[in-house]
Amino acid sequence: MTTSPPTAALLEARGLAFARNDEPVFGPLDLALGRGETLLVEGDNGSGKTTLLRVLAGLLPAGAGEIRFDGAPLRREALAGRALFLGHQLGLKLDLSCIENLRHFVALYGQRDGLTPAAAIDQVGLAGYGDEPVRRLSAGQKKRAALARLLLAPAELWLLDEPFANLDRHGIALVNRLLAAHAARGGAALVTSHGAVSFVDPSARHLCLELRA
Numbered sequence: 001m002t003t004s005p006p007t008a009a010l011l012e013a014r015g016l017a018f019a020r021n022d023e024p025v026f027g028p029l030d031l032a033l034g035r036g037e038t039l040l041v042e043g044d045n046g047s048g049k050t051t052l053l054r055v056l057a058g059l060l061p062a063g064a065g066e067i068r069f070d071g072a073p074l075r076r077e078a079l080a081g082r083a084l085f086l087g088h089q090l091g092l093k094l095d096l097s098c099i100e101n102l103r104h105f106v107a108l109y110g111q112r113d114g115l116t117p118a119a120a121i122d123q124v125g126l127a128g129y130g131d132e133p134v135r136r137l138s139a140g141q142k143k144r145a146a147l148a149r150l151l152l153a154p155a156e157l158w159l160l161d162e163p164f165a166n167l168d169r170h171g172i173a174l175v176n177r178l179l180a181a182h183a184a185r186g187g188a189a190l191v192t193s194h195g196a197v198s199f200v201d202p203s204a205r206h207l208c209l210e211l212r213a
């Protein structure tokens with residue numbers, strides 16, 4: 001499957017494939033994602049969406065093909081501070097509060113001007129929970145605490161694995177607003193979903209992964 005962007009690609013893959021024990025998981029596929037674009041990666045459970053994102057994030061080696069980030073062959077170091085991966089594992093420390101988690105995050109990955117961790121917590125609908133240990137939050141509240149990173153991080157590339165999972169309709173609207181604002185300031189996003197029902201941007205391109213028999 002091939003998708004082509006209207007602008008120079010921030011992230012590009014050609015002939016990208018991944019296999020485990022000689023069993024293909026996805027690909028070969030081509031994709032290109034320009035600044036200001038969102039690409040929705042769809043597919044059934046087990047079709048390889050998470051694996052694709054992990055390969056694009058440099059967390060798993062590609063079996064075949066080439067990935068380029070900002071015009072150069074992908075190196076994990078080049079993604080530092082420029083790409084944000086939000087996976088099924090939210091990466092929150094359960095014994096720390098929401099605000100402490102976000103402070104830890106911005107110390108490592110940087111912070112956009114004009115927003116504090118406390119303000120980000122309010123904006124994701126967790127006002128009053130900032131000092132609460134994360135282990136006391138519901139699944140959807142934990143997801144919102146993780147999503148607050150999207151408000152704070154200066155990253156140009158978002159790799160979001162099932163960002164709508166566990167969210168109520170207000171949370172789903174929040175993710176769509178975050179994606180729209182990111183695209184409007186020139187950011188690029190790859191978003192996975194096993195059902196596209198939550199995703200509202202009608203202009204976004206779709207990449208569909210097939211479940212291997």
Ligand SMILES: Nc1ncnc2c1ncn2[C@@H]1O[C@H](COP(=O)(O)OP(=O)(O)OP(=O)(O)O)[C@@H](O)[C@H]1O
Binds near residue numbers: 025045046050051194
């Ligand atoms: N760590 C692993 N070791 C071995 N096989 C794995 C591992 N992780 C995933 N797989 C296999 O790779 C295939 C793709 O998994 P992946 O998690 O990428 O799918 P997905 O499309 O993200 O699924 P879902 O919609 O359920 O999140 C599946 O067949 C899965 O069983």
